[in-house]
Amino acid sequence: MAIELEALLKLPPEEILVHNEKPTAEQLRHKQQIYYDDVYEGMELPKYIYKPTPTHLFRWSAAIENFHRIHYDLDFGVNHDKNPSILVHGSWKQSVVPQYLKDWSLPNGWPWKARFDHRAMLVPGDILIMWGRVTSKFEKAGLGFVDLDIGMKTQDGVESMPGNATVVLPVRGGRDIPYPFVPPAD
Amino acid sequence: MARFIAIHNVPGITETEFRDKLDAVGRWRPDRRTTILKVYGDLGNGRLVSECEAVEQAHFEDWIKLVGWPAESVHKVDLICQVGNVWKV
Amino acid sequence: MTEQTRSALTPDVKAMIGVTGEVVEAWGVVDAEYLRRFTQALMDPDPRYWDEDFAKSSRYGEIIAPPIMVSYMSSRTPPYQEDPVTKAFQEDPMSDGIGRVSRHGELSPVPTNLVRVLNAGNELEIYKYPSIGDKIYFQHKYSDIRERVGRDGQPFLIITRETTFTNQKGEVLCITRASTIRR
Numbered sequence: 397m398a399i400e401l402e403a404l405l406k407l408p409p410e411e412i413l414v415h416n417e418k419p420t421a422e423q424l425r426h427k428q429q430i431y432y433d434d435v436y437e438g439m440e441l442p443k444y445i446y447k448p449t450p451t452h453l454f455r456w457s458a459a460i461e462n463f464h465r466i467h468y469d470l471d472f473g474v475n476h477d478k479n480p481s482i483l484v485h486g487s488w489k490q491s492v493v494p495q496y497l498k499d500w501s502l503p504n505g506w507p508w509k510a511r512f513d514h515r516a517m518l519v520p521g522d523i524l525i526m527w528g529r530v531t532s533k534f535e536k537a538g539l540g541f542v543d544l545d546i547g548m549k550t551q552d553g554v555e556s557m558p559g560n561a562t563v564v565l566p567v568r569g570g571r572d573i574p575y576p577f578v579p580p581a582d
Numbered sequence: 583m584a585r586f587i588a589i590h591n592v593p594g595i596t597e598t599e600f601r602d603k604l605d606a607v608g609r610w611r612p613d614r615r616t617t618i619l620k621v622y623g624d625l626g627n628g629r630l631v632s633e634c635e636a637v638e639q640a641h642f643e644d645w646i647k648l649v650g651w652p653a654e655s656v657h658k659v660d661l662i663c664q665v666g667n668v669w670k671v
Numbered sequence: 672m673t674e675q676t677r678s679a680l681t682p683d684v685k686a687m688i689g690v691t692g693e694v695v696e697a698w699g700v701v702d703a704e705y706l707r708r709f710t711q712a713l714m715d716p717d718p719r720y721w722d723e724d725f726a727k728s729s730r731y732g733e734i735i736a737p738p739i740m741v742s743y744m745s746s747r748t749p750p751y752q753e754d755p756v757t758k759a760f761q762e763d764p765m766s767d768g769i770g771r772v773s774r775h776g777e778l779s780p781v782p783t784n785l786v787r788v789l790n791a792g793n794e795l796e797i798y799k800y801p802s803i804g805d806k807i808y809f810q811h812k813y814s815d816i817r818e819r820v821g822r823d824g825q826p827f828l829i830i831t832r833e834t835t836f837t838n839q840k841g842e843v844l845c846i847t848r849a850s851t852i853r854r
Contacts, residue, residue, distance in 0.1 A: 409606055421716035425725060446714070459705075459712035460743040463756055465768040475662055475669035476765065478583045478635060480617035488713070490793055491739050495715045498737075504730055509796040516614065521607040552608055575730065576799035576842060 401440060401527050401549075409523050409551040417442035419499060427502040432533065432540020432565040441500050441528035441544070444492070448484055449520050456488045484518035489548055489557050496526050496546070497563050505565045506577045510546065512559025523551040528561070537580035539573055540565040583615070585659040585671040586634045586642045590651040593628035600625065603649050612648060616641045633659075679826040679853075680818040683782045687813045695776035697744035697807040701736055706803070709740045735800035738845035741836050745809045746774065778811050781830055783853055791829050791850035798843050806839040814848060827854035 399415050407415075419427070419442075454468050465472040466483050473479040490512065497507030518524065528546045535541070542565055548557040564573050600623055604610050610618040616636040623630050630651060634642040639656060646653050662669045699705075703721075710720050718725045719735050726734045748755055759770025801807070814833035818826050831850045837843050 409608075418714075419716075421718050424717045424719075425722075452712075456712045459708045461747060462743075463768040465766075469768070471664050471667055472767070474617075474619055474635070475664060475667070475671060477767075478671075480611055480619075480635070486790070487743070490795070491713050491737070494737060494739050494795060494797060495713060495717075499717075507797055509794065511792065511794045513792045514790050519607065519611070551606075554614075572730075577797070 398440070398442060401443065401525070401529075404443060404525065405549065405551075405553045412523050412525065412551055413445055413447060415443065416445035418444040424499065424502065427499070429502070429504055430500065430565060431568045432535065432542065432570075433568045435530050435533055435540075435542050435565065437530055437532060439530040441496070441530075444496060444526040446524040446526070448488075448518075448522070448524070450482055453482055453484060453488075453520065456485055460487060462487065479519075480517060481519035481521075484520075484522070484524070486514045489514070489518075492526055492548070493546065493557075493559070493561070496528065497544075497561055500528070501563045501565060504573060505563060506573050506575070508541075508562050508564050508577060508579070510559055510561035512546065512557050514557060516550070516554050516556040518550065518556055524556070525549045525551075531560070535567060538567060538571045539580065540567045540570075583635055583637060584639070585662070586636065586639055586656055587659055588632050588634070588642065588646060588653040588656045590630040590632065590646075590653050591628060592630055592651045595623070595625055595628055595630070595651075597623075597625060600630075603651075609649075612645050613641070616645060618645060677826075678818060679783060679785055679828050680816065681783075684816060684828065687779075687781050688816050689813065690778060691812040692776045692778050692810055694808050694810045695745070697741070697809060698747045698749045699744065701741065701744075701801045701803055701805040701807065703734075703803055705744075706734075706736050706740070709743075710737065713737070731800060734803055736803070738797045738800060738836070739795065739847075741801050741805075741807045741844055742809075742834070742847055744807050745776075745834070745836075776809065776811055778813060778832065781813070781816065781828070781853070783828060785828060785853040787852075787854050789852040789854070791852045793850070794846075794848040796846040798845060799838075801838065801844050805844075807844075808837045808839075810835050810837075815850075821854065825854070827852055 457467050466477055467485055470482050473482050493510050494507050501507055526548050528544045531543045531545050533542045542563045544561045546559045546561050547555050549555050618634050620633040636642045759766040812833045815831040817829050820826050829850055829852055831848050833848045835846050
């Protein structure tokens with residue numbers, strides 16, 4: 397059984413890593429649908445746990461062609477920008493969000509929207525926990541809308557990306573979620 | 583933000599003890615604005631040199647107390663040369 | 672606000688609300704190599720991104736790509752543009768590596784003398800997964816500018832820039848919003 401976020405944050409950093417629920421390719425291939433009917437307020441989503449290294453940061457910089465030195469040049473980051481080390485990209489964190497929502501809603505749900513702030517400088521060595529929790533749900537036009545609180549906390553419980561999101565899940569026995577997604581009219 | 587270095591006298595310190603004091607982010611980053619950037623060790627002679635970026639010296643001294651490595655002296659740093667780059671800090 | 676503090680939401684600033692830039696075509700297309708590098712850097716191993724047979728059997732009927740991936744295509748340097756990295760360091764040996772690069776489709780700056788910039792949040796709306804071969808178009812807009820008063824009694828602005836990403840069929844793939852504080 398998955399450990400709750402509050403309990404996870406009480407563990408020593410290296411033990412936190414053991415509880416990573418990030419799915420493998422095979423798990424995503426065989427992912428079972430979660431339905432609107434199955435979710436409830438307070439339900440926690442699986443927790444994705446990362447421990448980025450300078451090489452992870454460099455790989456992200458290269459992938460998106462972001463040449464900002466604060467993400468790979470330790471000398472510049474520490475001595476010019478006075479950062480504690482090279483920094484984890486806000487762009488990477490915000491790209492994890494739609495992945496996280498997609499994974500939870502697979503295979504036929506839709507990761508519709510999210511809103512989040514960037515707080516706290518994150519550095520190699522930090523352990524990062526992507527988390528989500530259902531806050532409310534409602535049905536509209538035969539589709540299930542689930543609101544979530546989301547975030548990315550460090551091993552010390554510092555919230556680096558407070559936010560919220562809305563995922564659309566199919567209602568059991570209900571209609572398919574349209575693709576491309578068209579939100580129901582107000 | 584300011585830069586400081588300290589020279590510590592820690593006779594008998596072992597590599598294990600050195601590592602234990604610094605091996606997690608929370609140990610070298612005691613709060614969001616204080617960073618222990620580097621620690622040099624001459625373990626044979628029990629001498630360490632640490633480098634810290636902090637808002638003020640008192641925050642560095644708090645870490646020095648926390649880590650339990652008495653500092654013979656603490657210096658404010660004005661100028662650094664690192665791999666040929668010169669920085670006024 | 673006191674008599675001494677004037678509103679930062681001047682008529683010139685207000686006039687920027689709704690200002691929309693030109694539609695710009697991003698360099699290149701959504702291709703399998705960029706998809707591989709992006710999803711590996713993101714650490715998303717989803718077979719919908721690389722297993723053609725499996726992707727065909729999914730409701731999408733084809734390989735899909737993360738919509739947010741196309742948002743980074745908007746900052747690609749076209750080959751005909753002067754090398755921005757070299758230029759940045761020629762202009763400033765202490766450059767941060769990205770310099771002052773002007774990009775197509777950028778909006779005119781909001782005319783305010785509040786110079787300190789802080790991140791005030793991001794939003795993302797997703798409507799369709801990009802397909803391999805998609806050409807990507809983007810358009811910026813100042814979707815909102817509002818004023819708040821800080822604890823120091825001084826007004827500051829929250830400026831939201833919205834970017835819509837579409838493909839060659841005009842289908843909206845995703846919309847991003849980035850809000851900044853100017854104080």
